[in-house]
Amino acid sequence: MPNPSVKNHLQGQTSPYLLQHVDNPVDWYPWDEEALARAQEEDKPILLSIGYSACHWCHVMAHESFEDSETAAVMNQYFINIKVDREERPDLDQIYQLAQQMLTGRPGGWPLTMFLEPIKQAPFFGGTYFPPEERHGLPGFKDLLQRVAEYFHTRREAIQSQNERLLDAFGDLDARLPAAEVEGLNRAPLQAAHRQLAQAFDSRHGGFRGAPKFPNPSSIERCLRDARGEHLTEDEKQQALTMARLTLEQMAQGGIYDQLGGGFCRYSVDEEWRIPHFEKMLYDNGQLLVLYRDAYRLWGSGLFRRILEETGHWAVREMQSPEGGYYSSLDADSEGHEGKFYVWTREQVRALLGEEEYALAARYFGLDQPANFEGYWHLYAATVPEALAQEMKVPAPGLQEQLTAAKQKLFAAREARIRPGRDDKILTAWNGLMIKGMAAAGQALAQPVFIASAERAVDFVRAHLWQKGRLLVSYKDGRAQHRGYLDDYAFLLDALLELLQVRWRDGDLSFAVDLAEAVLERFEDKAQGGFYFTADDHEILIHRPVPLMDDATPAGNGVLAWSLLRLGHLLGEVRYLKAAESTLKAAWKSIQQTPHAHCSLLKTLEEWLIPPQIVILRGGGEELETWRAVAAAEYAPRRVALAIPLEAQDLPGILGEYRPQGTAVTAYVCSGHTCSAPLTRREALKEHLATQGR
Template sequence: MPNPSVKNHLQGETSPYLLQHADNPVDWYPWSEEALARAHRENKPIVLSIGYSACHWCHVMAHESFESPEIAAAMNEHFINIKVDREERPDLDQIYQLAQQMLTGRPGGWPLTMFLEPENQVPFFGGTYFPPEGRHGLPGFKDLLERIAEFFHAHREEIQSQNSRLLAAFEELDTRTSAVEPEMLGPAPLKAAQQQLAQSFDPRYGGFKGAPKFPNPSSIERCLRDVRGEHLSAEARQKALDLARLTLEQMAQGGIYDQLGGGFCRYAVDSQWRIPHFEKMLYDNGQLLALYADAYELWGSERCRRVLEETGHWAIREMQSPEGGYYSSLDADSEGREGKFYVWTREQVQALLEEDEYPLVARYFGLDQPANFEGHWHLYGAITPEALAQELNLSPRILEETLATAKQKLFAAREERIRPGRDDKILTSWNGLMIKGMAAAGQALAEPAFIASAERALDFVRGHLWREGRLLVSYKDGRVQHPGYLDDYAFLLDALLALLQARWREGDLAFAVELAEAALAHFEDPAQGGFYFTADDHETLIHRPVPLMDNATPAGNGVLAWSLQRLGHLLGEMRYLKAAERTLKASWASIQHTPHAHCSLLKTLEEWLYPPQMVILRGPEENLGSWRAIATGEYAPRRVSLAIPKGARDLWGQLEEYRPEGDRVTAYVCSGHTCSPPLTQQEAFKAHLADQGR
């Protein structure tokens, strides 16, 4: 066990992940000039360990290796040791994950363990989890440390030669080109992406084939948008609907979804969505809330409504700080065991329920089947409520009431357990994703509490993480850290546009413009097009990526280009439209190569080819609600609607030209380059929207 009297250089940090390692016998540093200078001065290679607080295998490696005095002694003797929270420093994580894949030819992950040259921080060896002693084909970490230290000093020229090749490979990753003319942009990648997604689709359980199975929100959003796609045949649109619907309904029934408390876990370890890796991440849930809001508007299932309600309340109850910002994650572990907070024995469930409740609940949640998680049961919807009602010859209403009562009892009992750890730092980018999700859920359900929650989070970010016209990354215990990245600006601008559509509030449009201007000033490559992940005044690293492909979160280039394009249409601001177009042209080769990996950029392409429908409502604030409901009450992914009160002052660009006629609500509808005359009758407004399509 570590000596609690020994403290390393992490003790002054705010990241919960770094603080978990503050009393390790390893002499950890945060990524800092002090650590890099010491490595250079002492000519010692760097051990770079990247993880995050909700990461199960990060905890395992910490316990096995970083708490070991013997292993720590080897690390301290031969290396300078740097610990990084990947959520606070995604710039470092992106670079070294890519390097690990280049060096090993294997996928990355966390914990990430890299060995860096001290002069320029170029990695020469790496991997992910290493056990303390060799097993399962993995070398033991202690032996690995000794071998790498010896190799570093004996083969310096060989390492430097490899480093030169690695840096050259990084340069080749930038596939952008400025030699693309606008007429070369077309719908072919949209069609190809739909075909690629359909080919990898799991027709039985939804999602994409294989295990572990991830939600892939950007891909499912692409399918939802394809349901209304002008570029697809009727058959392809139906296939896209089937894919999205089966996936979202199966996820809602599965164990990846917390059937008692709401919220989704990170992924399922099986192909049927039943057993999750139990960590809950803010970024997953923000994206999934927005997806389920779209799905609810598209096909209106009770299952989608339940997910929206329960996950929205979970976000407010467990993830929103008293100050307003949303926390980052919930751990997979409690009391040192993965999933312990969530799983049950039959006896525990039976003791909490009435005699007539248990058989029904056992059938619904799979308790009548063999244990599915280490001798316990993790709850999932083993049968749909509709099928169970028919099987038991019960009315759907009685079944639903019985299930709801039983779930309340189980939830209340579970609340008495020792909870998983919570990473309570507040990240700007992930707050952007959840603000958008809560705004979308609030709009779909007409739930003002969800919209108010999103407003509180936005106000927190603006009040604490927006300084002198720039965003910061992270807030914890009154301290803010790190200059903002592309995702911070992109996701927050996207969230503002979603929140403005759910309700109008003075000052928010002006903030959106400020974000857009800051992003253009500090992240764009105006010569070649596209946006760097780091700002123009960021510290110099071994690579400055321009992320185009979606990962667990959408690519910042796609989200920012799409948001700029929408804002440009709303305000009539050609600079924003041109920046989006430059991004599309620069990324065109990459999009064409793997269309399905660029779903967020495909949104930008789709609305570049088929401009969005803009709906501007003006009139007395008390009369706007019913008009807004008409504009937002159906799934219309290429529609942007703002309901702006008559006396609003915070107007920019061409929005100032849309004025109400007297005291009547007035609707202005522009589709492409054609605008309707002012519409002052609701029925005429409905008819016009129906005639223009969605």
């Protein structure tokens, strides 16, 4: 056990992940000038350990190695040990994950364990999780430490040579072309991406490829948008719809979704979505709320509506701070065991429910089948309510009421358990994703609680994480820190544009313009096109990436270019449109190589080729809201609709030209460079939208 009297250099940090290690016997430092200087002065390699608080295997390695005094003594003797929260320092995580893949030829992950030379902080060896003793083909960590230390001091020339090759390889990673060299953009990558996604699609269980299976929100969104695009045949459009719907249905019915409390886990360890890696991340749930909103608009499914309601209430109940910002994640573990909070025995369920209720719940949740998680049952929807009602010969409404009652009893009992840990730092980028998700869900459901939740988060970010014209990354315990990255600006700008379509606030539009101007000033590569992940005054690291490909979150360049394109069309601001176009051209080579990995940039490409439909409503009161509902009633991914009240003043750009006609609501509809005459009848707006496409 760690000695509670021993404190290391992580004291005073706010990151819950770093503070989990403050009592380790390891002499941990945060990534700072003191640690880097000491490594150079003592000529010691740096042991860099990157993880996050909800990471199960990070906890395992901490318990096995970092809490062990003998292992810590070796670490302290031979290394300067630096612990990094990947959520606070995604710049470091991106760089060293890439380096790990280059050095080992294997995918990265967390915990990430890298050994760096002290001068340039270039890595010379690395991996992810290492066990305390040799097993499963992995060396024991303590033995590995001694071998790495010896290698560092005896093979300096080899390390230097390898580092030079590695740094050259980082330079080769930039797949951009100078924007001026790209003659034209076309729809070919949109068509190719559909073919690639269709090839990878699991036609039985939904999702892409086999286990482990991640939600891949950007890919699902691409499928939905394909169905409304102009680049596919009718058969291909139907195929895209089927891919999206099956995936969203299977996820909603699977164990990756919390069937009692709402919200999605990070991924499924099996191809059927049944057993998750139990951590819940804010970024997944924000993106999935938008997708289920779109699916609900398309199909009107009661299942999709329920997912929106339950996940939105989960976010308000468990993830929103009293101050307004959203927390980062819920741990996979409770009481030292992964998933313990979520799993059941049959006896536990039977004790809570009546006999008839239990028979119903057992069939619905798969309790009548063998245990599916380490001798316990993790709940998933083994059937659908309609089929179960037919099978049990009961009316569907009555069965649904019984199911709801059973869920409520199980949820109440689960609430009395020891909860998983919560990472309660507030991250700007992830708040942007959840603000957009809550705004989308609130609009689709006409749920003011969700819209108000999104507003509170915006107000929190603006009050605490927007300082002197710059965003900061993270907030906890009254402290905001770390200058913002590209994702912070891109995701928040995107969220503001979504929220403005749900309800109008003058301050949100001005905030969006301020974000756009700040990111253009600090992040844009004006010579080659595109945007760096770090600002122009950021700490100099071994690589300055320009992220183009989507990951668990969409690429910052894709989201930003999309947002600049929409804001540029709304305001008539040519600089924003040109920055988006330059980003597409700079990324064109990379997009053509792997189209399906660039879905957020493909969304921008699609809207660059066919400009969005802009609907501006001017009026007041309840009548304005009924017109807004008309514009938002269907799935129309290329439509931007703003309902601006009569009292809105000093509208920027061309928005000021859309004036109300007296006190009645007036609609202006523009597609590309053509605008309709002002529409003053709601039925006329419906007819116009029906004939002008979506």
